Each structure stands twice: as C-alpha cells, then as structure tokens.
Amino acid sequence: MTTQSVIHVQGLExxxxxxxxxxxxxxxxxxxxxxxxxxxxxxxxxxxVKILSTLLKADAGTAGVNGFDVATQAANVRESISxxxxxxxxxxxxxxxENLVLVARLRHLKGPGKIADDxxxxxxxxxxxxxRVSTYSGGMRRRLDIAMSLVGNPPVIFLDEPTTGLDPEGxxxxxxxxxxxxxxxxxxxxxxxxxxxxxxxxxxxxxxxEGRIIVNGTLAELKQMLPPAKLEYVEKQPTLEDVFLALVxxxxxxxx
Amino acid sequence: xTKNFLVDTAVLLGRSLSHITxxxxxxxxTVITPIAMMLxxxxxxxxxxxxxxxxYVNYLLPGILLITVASGISYTAFRLFLDMKSGIFERFQSMxxxxxxxxxxxxLTSLVANLISLVVVxxxxxxxxxxxxxxxxxxxxxxxxxxxxxxxxTWLAVIPGLTAKSVDGASAFSYPLIFLPFLSSAFVPTxxxxxxxxxxxxxxxxxxxxxxxxxxxxEQPVGTDIWIALAWCVGILVVAYxxxxxxxxxxxx
Numbered sequence: 343m344t345t346q347s348v349i350h351v352q353g354l355e356x357x358x359x360x361x362x363x364x365x366x367x368x369x370x371x372x373x374x375x376x377x378x379x380x381x382x383x384x385x386x387x388x389x390x391v392k393i394l395s396t397l398l399k400a401d402a403g404t405a406g407v408n409g410f411d412v413a414t415q416a417a418n419v420r421e422s423i424s425x426x427x428x429x430x431x432x433x434x435x436x437x438x439x440e441n442l443v444l445v446a447r448l449r450h451l452k453g454p455g456k457i458a459d460d461x462x463x464x465x466x467x468x469x470x471x472x473x474r475v476s477t478y479s480g481g482m483r484r485r486l487d488i489a490m491s492l493v494g495n496p497p498v499i500f501l502d503e504p505t506t507g508l509d510p511e512g513x514x515x516x517x518x519x520x521x522x523x524x525x526x527x528x529x530x531x532x533x534x535x536x537x538x539x540x541x542x543x544x545x546x547x548x549x550x551x552e553g554r555i556i557v558n559g560t561l562a563e564l565k566q567m568l569p570p571a572k573l574e575y576v577e578k579q580p581t582l583e584d585v586f587l588a589l590v591x592x593x594x595x596x597x598x
Numbered sequence: 599x600t601k602n603f604l605v606d607t608a609v610l611l612g613r614s615l616s617h618i619t620x621x622x623x624x625x626x627x628t629v630i631t632p633i634a635m636m637l638x639x640x641x642x643x644x645x646x647x648x649x650x651x652x653x654y655v656n657y658l659l660p661g662i663l664l665i666t667v668a669s670g671i672s673y674t675a676f677r678l679f680l681d682m683k684s685g686i687f688e689r690f691q692s693m694x695x696x697x698x699x700x701x702x703x704x705x706l707t708s709l710v711a712n713l714i715s716l717v718v719v720x721x722x723x724x725x726x727x728x729x730x731x732x733x734x735x736x737x738x739x740x741x742x743x744x745x746x747x748x749x750x751x752t753w754l755a756v757i758p759g760l761t762a763k764s765v766d767g768a769s770a771f772s773y774p775l776i777f778l779p780f781l782s783s784a785f786v787p788t789x790x791x792x793x794x795x796x797x798x799x800x801x802x803x804x805x806x807x808x809x810x811x812x813x814x815x816x817e818q819p820v821g822t823d824i825w826i827a828l829a830w831c832v833g834i835l836v837v838a839y840x841x842x843x844x845x846x847x848x849x850x851x
Contacts, residue, residue: 395692397850417694425692431685435617447609448695450602490689 348373348498348529349394353403356389363389365553366403371531371546373497376524378544379533385550387533388428391502394531395425408497423498424491428506430483431490432475438462438486439471442493449494461489465519481512488519492528499523501532505539510583511590517542603696610690610703614677618711624673628715631776632666633722639785640726647786651816655728659720660811661784664804665776666719667712667748671755672772674708678759679768682849691850701756701846708752709745716744730815739824740814746831747807751775753838760845784808803830 347370354367363386371377381387392398394405396416405412408422425431433441439458446454462471465485470478475486484504491499501520505513520543524530534540540547541561548558557564580588618624636658639647644654651657681687681704690700720728732740755772762768779785781795782804788796799805806826813820 392688395688397688397691420692420694423692425689427685427688429685431689433613433686434684435620436613440616444609444613445689445693448606448690448693450605 346372348408349377349531350406351390351394351403352405354390354393354400354405355402356386356393356398356400362553364400364403367550367553367555369548369555369558371529373529374524374527375545376520376530376532376543378540378547379531379550380535380537380540380547381533381550382535386553387535387550388502390550391425391500391531391533394419395423395500396420397425422496423500424493424496426487426491426499426501426504428502430480430487432483432486434476435474437472437474438467438478438482441475441486441490445490445493451494457493461492464522465489479512480508481515484508484512484516485519488516488523492523495528497527498529498531501530503533503535505534505536510587513539514587603699603702606695606699607702607706610699611706614703614707615710617677618707618714625711625715625718628670628673628711629666629718629722631669632662632719635665636662636719636723636726649787653727653729655723655726656730656816657812658785659723659728659815660808661779661782661804662719662723663716663744663811664747664779664784664807666715667744667751668772668775668778670712670715671708671748671751671775672769673711674704674752675755675759675762675768675771676765677707678704678756679762679765682760697850698846701842704759705749705752705756708755709748712748712752713745730817732815732817736814736817740811743807743811743814743824743827743831746828746835750831750835750838753835753842756842757838757845760842760849778802779804779808782808803827803834806830 349369349371351367351369354364355362356364367386367390369377369379379387379390389398393400394407394412396412396419399413407419410418410422412419433444436444439462442458442461443454446457451457458471459468462468465488467482467486467489470482475483478486488501488504491501504520505516508516517539520530520532524545532540532543544561546558546560547564548555550556557567559567636655639658640655644658647654649657681700687700691697730737758768758771782788782799782802784804788799788805791799806823807830809823810820810827812818813823
C-alpha cells in the first residue's frame with residue numbers, strides 16, 4: 343500500500359493559538375484513486391488540504407505528496423499538485439478562456455491558447471469562454487475552477503468542498519468532472535461534508551473528527567461497521583431532488 | 599528562479615492591468631476628488647489666497663498630484679484584498695511560481711494606474727491655465743519624485759491589503775493620507791499658520807515634496823527641499839517595503 347501511495351500523511355498536528363485542530367492525522371492515498379475526507383464544519387478538513395498544498399505549515403508530523411515532503415520540498419510539491427479551494431478561485435473580470443491561459447502561462451506551458459480551448463471544450467464551456475466570469479452561474483464557475491486546476495495535468499488534485507453552495511445540477515456536473523479525472527489516472531483528494539457525495543465518488547472514505555481520523559476504509563467496509571442491514575419494504579417516493587431535476591431538465595430541453 | 603520571477607510577474611501584471619483597463623471607473627473615481635478640489639480651490643478660494651505666485655493653479659498642482667496618488671493607492675489595497683478573499687491568491691501560492699511575483703504585479707499595476715491618473719489630472723490643470731517653462735530634465739525629476747512617492751505609498755497600501763478584515767478596512771487607511779496635504783504648504787504658504795501647526799506643516803513629508811515639485815517646474819532653485827523630499831520618499835518606501843514583506847511572509851507560511 344505505502345509503495346503505491348501518492349499522498350502520505352503521518353501524525354499531522356496543527357493548532358491555531360490554543361485551539362487544537364489536528365491532533366495526529368494519518369492516512370495514505372493510492373495513486374489514481376479518489377479519497378474523500380469527510381467531516382463536519384470545523385473538523386479540520388481545510389487545514390489538512392492547506393498543509394498538503396504548502397499553504398500552511400504543520401506543527402508536527404510529516405506529509406508527503408508525490409514523493410516530496412511538503413515542508414522541505416515545497417516547490418516540488420507545488421509542481422505536482424493543483425488546489426481547488428473552498429471558494430471558486432477564478433478571476434471575475436477576465437473571461438473563462440483568459441483565466442485558463444493565465445494559469446497555463448504561470449505553469450510555463452507551451453501553447454496556452456490551445457490548452458485553454460481544449461479544457462473549455464472538455465468542461466462544456468466553449469460557448470461561454472469569451473464571456474467575463476462574473477456572468478457565469480455557480481456551476482459554470484466551479485467547472486472553470488476545476489478546469490483551471492487541470493492545466494498542466496498535475497498528478498494530484500485537491501478539491502476542498504467542491505460542491506458547497508451549488509444547486510443540484512451544478513453538483514452533478516462537478517461529480518461528473520471528478521469521475522472523469524480519476525478515470526484518467528489523476529489522484530483526487532476531496533473534502534466534503536455531504537455523505538452522499540463521498541458515497542457517490544470516493545474509492546476510500548476517511549472520517550475526520552475532533553482532529554483525528556476515526557474511520558478509514560472503502561464504502562463497503564464502512565457499512566459493515568454499522569449495525570447489520572435490516573430488510574424493510576418501503577415505497578420509493580421521488581425525492582424533492584428527483585422532482586426538481588425532472589422538471590428543470592424537461593423545461594431546459596424544451597427551450598433548446 | 600529570477601527568470602521565473604520576471605516571467606511570472608509579467609503574466610500577473612498583465613492580469614491586473616486588464617482589471618484597470620476593463621473597469622476604468624477606478625481611474626475615474628481616483629481623479630474625481632483631486633480634480634474637484636482643484637476646481638474649488640482655483641475658482642472659489644484661490645482669489646482670496648495670497649501665495650506670492652501669479653497663478654494659483656501653478657501653486658496648487660503639486661498638492662493635488664499628491665492627493666491623487668493618496669486616493670489612487672486605496673485601490674491597490676482594495677485589489678489585493680479582493681485577491682486574498684477570493685481564493686485566487688491561494689491558488690497562485692499553491693502553484694509552482696515565484697511567490698513574490700504576486701505582490702510585485704500588484705505594486706507595478708498600482709504604479710501604472712497612478713501614472714495614468716496623474717496624467718489625467720495634469721491635463722485638466724493645463725485646461726485650467728497651468729503653465730510651465732521648465733525643461734526636460736526638470737520634468738524628469740518631477741516624474742521621478744512622483745514615481746518614488748507612488749511606490750512608497752503603494753508598499754504602505756500593501757500592508758492593509760494583506761491584513762484587512764473588510765473592504766472598508768482595506769481602503770480606509772488612505773483618508774488621513776489624502777488630508778495630509780491640507781496641513782502643508784500645498785494650498786497656502788505655511789507662514790500664516792499658528793506656531794504648532796506651522797511646525798508640524800513644515801516638518802512633515804508633504805511640504806518638502808510639494809516645495810521640491812513646485813520649484814522644479816517653476817524653474818526656481820530647489821535648495822535643500824529636494825533632498826529632504828527624496829529622503830522622506832526613500833525612507834517611507836524602505837520602511838513600508840520591509841513591513842509589507844514581513845506581513846507577506848507571515849501570510850504565506
């Protein structure tokens with residue numbers, strides 16, 4: 343397992359003044375997998391992501407990404423990763439295309455225009471590409487945000503609560519994008535407070551609670567830890583989400 | 599790394615310059631207060647003010663230019679604050695780029711934006727009768743002092759830009775700077791001021807900078823004012839730069 347792991351975290355500790363946020367976090371993420379870090383608000387998920395993406399220094403413990411230590415080889419780590427933070431980190435005044443070109447230039451890549459065109463197409467943003475990002479919807483903004491993280495194909499991507507504040511459609515769009523990523527061999531570390539999101543996307547799920555990982559396993563393993571399944575017969579009512587998507591989806595198609 | 603620094607700074611400079619060209623209102627709101635002050639002082643109060651110079655607009659211009667810079671740099675703090683808040687700052691910091699280029703791009707953008715504003719204000723002053731017979735070297739000296747002054751205040755603006763908790767906090771620090779020229783030789787000669795006020799006015803940076811600029815474009819001997827002015831500009835620049843860099847290091851580590 344450890345030879346395969348692309349993210350390796352051991353004994354990570356971090357305090358803000360007197361508040362102990364992380365009290366010894368350990369986990370490993372295998373190459374090409376989607377790993378979900380699950381936890382309630384304030385559990386320290388963002389702190390873990392910030393330490394792994396070299397934005398924050400840990401008080402104790404070690405963390406490695408793609409074989410590089412985040413504290414001593416920060417520059418190498420930055421070459422290997424992309425961060426999609428909690429808030430869509432896009433430039434509102436630039437167009438979608440210009441945002442992608444900006445990132446491609448900062449990564450010193452050749453043919454930034456071509457890279458931007460390809461990513462716009464991949465995330466169904468070609469038509470909106472020339473428009474200012476301030477005119478985008480939440481879902482479009484998030485897709486652009488994720489597209490910006492893919493510039494240069496970094497082997498590891500951190501997605502910090504990628505669907506918070508999105509409508510159901512936007513959420514499905516992001517989920518689709520994340521699945522495609524993992525399909526192409528990118529390792530994804532995802533934080534979320536939505537249980538169904540972890541269930542939908544992740545190969546492995548870890549629950550961060552009171553500064554420690556209390557559970558770490560596949561969905562099937564996690565389910566076995568709970569009381570055994572009971573067999574009940576329940577009429578399957580459509581959820582409000584099903585209703586919403588059916589109605590909006592139908593209306594959307596009619597307009598087209 | 600130095601090559602990266604230059605390339606990354608240029609790319610990020612292009613980005614923030616397009617913020618200015620696409621929202622020219624920031625230039626407009628920067629120049630509107632100084633121009634309004636200039637109109638009011640020249641056409642309302644100016645007739646009653648004895649400056650010992652023939653044209654009050656000639657007397658007034660340096661102070662107005664400094665006010666322009668002081669109001670312009672609040673946008674520098676504002677733009678930096680927005681980058682910090684929006685998460686794009688963190689994106690840049692998590693990328694393999696020269697880390698200080700993020701700050702330098704903002705500083706250079708501030709310089710460009712302020713120079714545009716200064717040109718606009720000087721053009722209005724020309725319409726209002728500002729005239730100078732000074733040669734190229736005197737004007738180069740004027741531009742040099744203004745650039746130095748802008749850089750000094752820009753690095754000062756970086757500090758609230760990085761540390762502010764709200765938009766108001768990020769830009770409010772410039773208000774005292776805008777009013778500093780009133781307590782100087784910018785609008786009226788200092789001789790008529792009562793003792794303590796006069797002592798303050800004559801020993802604060804604005805007076806020496808204003809006097810130096812005025813002497814340069816009216817072809818008068820600059821005397822010691824220019825050296826005091828340069829010392830103030832460089833002094834503020836160095837202190838602000840050091841504090842801004844320390845603040846920045848704390849933010850990114």
